[in-house]
Amino acid sequence: MERNQQLRRQLASMRQSLFDQGHLDEQFILLEELQDDANPNFVEEVVTLHYRDSARLITTIERALEKSPLDFNKLDGYMHQFKGSSTSIGAKKVKAESTQFREYCEAGNGEGCMKTFQLLKRDYATLRRKLEAYFQLARQAGPNEIACRPK
Amino acid sequence: MKAPEKEILGTKMNHRHRPKITALVVDDNMVVRAIHHRLLQDLGIENQVAVNGKEAVDVHSSGQYFDLILMDMDMPVMNGIEATRKLRAMGIRSTIAGISSRSLEREKQEFMEAGLDDYHEKPLTADKIVSILHKISNHSG
Numbered sequence: 001m002e003r004n005q006q007l008r009r010q011l012a013s014m015r016q017s018l019f020d021q022g023h024l025d026e027q028f029i030l031l032e033e034l035q036d037d038a039n040p041n042f043v044e045e046v047v048t049l050h051y052r053d054s055a056r057l058i059t060t061i062e063r064a065l066e067k068s069p070l071d072f073n074k075l076d077g078y079m080h081q082f083k084g085s086s087t088s089i090g091a092k093k094v095k096a097e098s099t100q101f102r103e104y105c106e107a108g109n110g111e112g113c114m115k116t117f118q119l120l121k122r123d124y125a126t127l128r129r130k131l132e133a134y135f136q137l138a139r140q141a142g143p144n145e146i147a148c149r150p151k
Numbered sequence: 152m153k154a155p156e157k158e159i160l161g162t163k164m165n166h167r168h169r170p171k172i173t174a175l176v177v178d179d180n181m182v183v184r185a186i187h188h189r190l191l192q193d194l195g196i197e198n199q200v201a202v203n204g205k206e207a208v209d210v211h212s213s214g215q216y217f218d219l220i221l222m223d224m225d226m227p228v229m230n231g232i233e234a235t236r237k238l239r240a241m242g243i244r245s246t247i248a249g250i251s252s253r254s255l256e257r258e259k260q261e262f263m264e265a266g267l268d269d270y271h272e273k274p275l276t277a278d279k280i281v282s283i284l285h286k287i288s289n290h291s292g
Contacts, residue, residue: 027274034189042189050182080225081180084252087274088182 007141014134023127027090044135050089051128057082058121065114075113076105086124093123172287173216174198177207177234178223178250187221187250187275194280203227204234211238217245218287221275224251224262232265239266248283250275 018024028043035042061078064071083098097120104112174196176187184200191198196219201207203226220238224231235247248269249262259270268286271279 030274030276031186034186034193036193039189046182046185049185053180053182080252084180084273085182087252088180088186 004141007137011134011137011141014130014137018127018130018134022092023123023130025090025092025095027087029090031089044138047089047131047135050085050091053085054082054124057085058124061117065117070110070113072105072108072110072113076102079105091124091127094120094127097123172196172218172284174219174221175207175210175217176200176221177202177204177226177231178221179203179226180223183223183273190275190277190280191221194277194284196280196284204229204231204237207234208237208241211241211243216243219283220245220247221250222247222267224249224253224258232262235262235265235267246283246287 018028031043031046057078061075061082064075064078079098079101083095083102086094086098097116101113101116101120104110104116172195174191176184176191176198178184178187178200179202184202188198188200199210199215199217201210204222205228207220207222208229222231222235226234229237231249231251235249238245238247246268247266248271249259249267250271250273251258251262252273253259253262254272263270269283271283
């Protein structure tokens with residue numbers, strides 16, 4: 001019982017830090033509100049879908065950034081898709097970096113694109129790692145803890 | 152959206168014992184499709200998904216009808232603008248709401264002129280869906 005309470009406190013703290021550190025925004029809360037007894041793993045399922053989708057796009061963008069000259073229209077198109085997926089799960093930092101990348105595409109700034117993409121990949125990997133740890137702990141704590149509004 | 156609001160919505164949408172509202176989610180992004188599907192499901196709206204505009208047109212060509220179509224703009228094979236034009240040309244009078252991440256007024260205008268009844272920027276929320284649904288109930292009288 002005490003162990004479970006400790007897990008739940010840890011889980012709530014992990015969750016809050018994701019918002020406090022700017023990794024997630026209110027869109028993540030909307031996903032949590034769609035989770036219920038009939039769809040108990042909805043948030044994790046959607047996030048897993050996102051990672052499948054976004055991993056493919058990151059590889060595509062990496063390859064496109066290796067070409068010379070850069071095709072900014074294509075890069076913008078790929079990042080538009082990536083941004084849409086990231087926005088859908090509330091990935092705040094990654095979304096902001098996606099927007100910045102697209103601005104560099106519009107300006108034809110290849111160096112800006114590459115630098116921003118490195119930042120994006122770093123924050124994407126960080127969020128992925130934190131969310132995987134969060135969901136793993138949530139599974140240990142039990143299903144009721146996931147839909148929990150921030151204080 | 153809180154549970155009492157959902158109940159009021161359900162009562163309003165189903166007054167006079169009308170059949171349940173049906174919807175079609177048209178978006179090439181699997182994450183967006185999953186979320187929009189669930190949002191509609193949570194509001195008691197039966198819905199299907201299509202991965203691009205062509206699939207949306209094909210499903211109507213097969214004889215299916217939906218009260219509401221949530222149409223993304225940027226999709227491969229057939230985009231939302233073209234799909235909306237085709238559906239209207241086919242005589243489809245469903246409520247079609249454009250749901251896109253595009254924010255420029257001229258982009259929105261082009262989409263609206265294709266035949267939309269409404270337009271909302273992503274991300275879609277339950278409140279935005281409710282405002283779209285009020286248009287359906289007003290059209291039905």
